[in-house]
Amino acid sequence: MDTSNYRPGLEGVIAGISAVSMVDAEKNLLLYRGYDIHDLVTHCTMDEVAYLLLHGELPGKESLAAFCQRVGTDREVPGAIYELFRAMPSAAHPMDRLKAAVALLATFLPEDEPNSRKAERLYAKLPTLVCASWRISQGQEPIAPDPSLCHNANFFHLLTGTPRSDYIADVFNVTQILYAEHGFNASTFAARVTVSTLSDLYSGVVSAIGTLKGPLHGGANEAAMEMLQEIGTPERAATWVREALVQKKKIMGFGHREYKHGDERAKIVKGYAKELAERTGTRLWWEISEIVEAEMLAAKKLHPNLDFPVASVYYLMGLPIPLYTPIFVLSRITGWSAHIIEQLDNNRIIRPGHLYNGPEERSLRGA
CATH class of the missing domain: 1.10.230.10 (Cytochrome P450-Terp, domain 2)
Structure with a gap:
């Protein structure tokens, strides 16, 4: 068996071409759509970065207002989602609850709209899913989203009933931006593999959530x-x-x-x-x-x-430890979606080869 071309974990293997982000490890440089993360965390909100990743450019004032209005009015989720959370064991892992919720949510959402719009819907609804799931698992009632709030303030509102606009909110904004995208990481690659079969965006996101759950990645x-x-x-x-x-x-x-x-x-x-x-x-x-x-x-x-x-x-910040990885999802949904859209725009099914190290050819003849 010739293993000269084998790279465990695909380390160093170029698996695709992407315009979403660039990592230059030697220069310690990370760019989203060409913008340095230092500039983004200093000058932008998570809503602006979400728009950048999903639509390719930073929004102007009118584009941002329209985006925030679409997202704000699209935060509610069907009542069946809350019933699903109530039916789950309270000890169920929050990421398992989230996987199931996204899968169920997909059945309520339009199938015939652009993937960029589907991505906006998930960006809008995921904070509602994460916070409602947690509150219900803790014996509390979910809180209705506030369409007037930005992404970060709405998250704290959904979790605690009180939106934040202080230093903690500023730091949360920074972490959300930094978690938003990071090239062909494990969960992003899982999403791209899933949709490369011409499955849908929602299925790609469910695959990504399952991948992110692992302690070597999001956990x-x-x-x-x-x-x-x-x-x-x-x-x-x-x-x-x-x-x-x-x-x-x-x-x-x-x-x-x-x-x-x-x-x-x-x-x-x-x-x-x-x-x-x-x-x-x-x-x-x-x-x-x-x-x-x-x-x-x-x-x-x-x-x-x-x-x-x-x-x-x-x-x-007072955030429950079991919510750290679901909070990661609230941000990374933008990067996942950008990669899913990119994959489907120029698709070829992802199907690598492998090396066989099992038994030599065997026969049942004469047995």
Whole structure:
């Protein structure tokens, strides 16, 4: 068996051409449709970035207003969705609840409209799904969406009943932008594979949600916060990391397939994490994180990825840990949809080959 062309996990394999985003690992550069993420998090809202990813250009004032009006008036979901959530076990994983909800939602939505409009509908409705699912699982009633609010303010309204426009809302906006898109990552590639069979956008999104659930992808932010809680104090942090490495445990939130010199997104959020710790008067998670980061760099030469600082940032915002990955979905739906649209606009079914390492040819003759 010739394995010279085999790349485990498709590492380094070029699987397509895309105009949605570019990662330059050597320069620590990430562009969405040509715009540097530093510029986007400084000057844009998540609604503007959503428009950029779905429609190719940043919106003007009138285009943005029209987009926000469409999204705002499209946030309600059918009553059957709430009944579905009530019928599920309260202990069901939020990502499993979300997969089922998107699949059911698709049966209520128009099939004969452009994929860009379908994508807008999902961008509008996913916060309603995520927050209603959580509240119902906690024995609370869902809150009706507010069509007058922006994406971020509406999320906090749906979750807690109170929209936010403070520093926490600003930081949440940054994380949503940074989670929105990242090339041919596992969930995006899963979505592209699904729709390459000429399945529909909704099926592609369900595939992506299932892929994002895994702790090596979207679930890493939840696992990172649980790790910080297990460490508990700054005094334990260095020893905990060293012992975990000896036991060959995976330290969640570190390393990245593409970035070898540090994830620029993590660097951006780290600055906000420090400021948020100061503003809230809760430096514990920041101090533990600093020690863990130093130990990992010294021992493994690994830098944190985006999920590591986001974990403690979301915790300081008061967001429930099981919602970290569904919150990822609220943003990444824009990147997934952009890739799905791109795949279907110039489609060829994705069907790679493989190497066989099973038994040599066998026969039942003479048995």
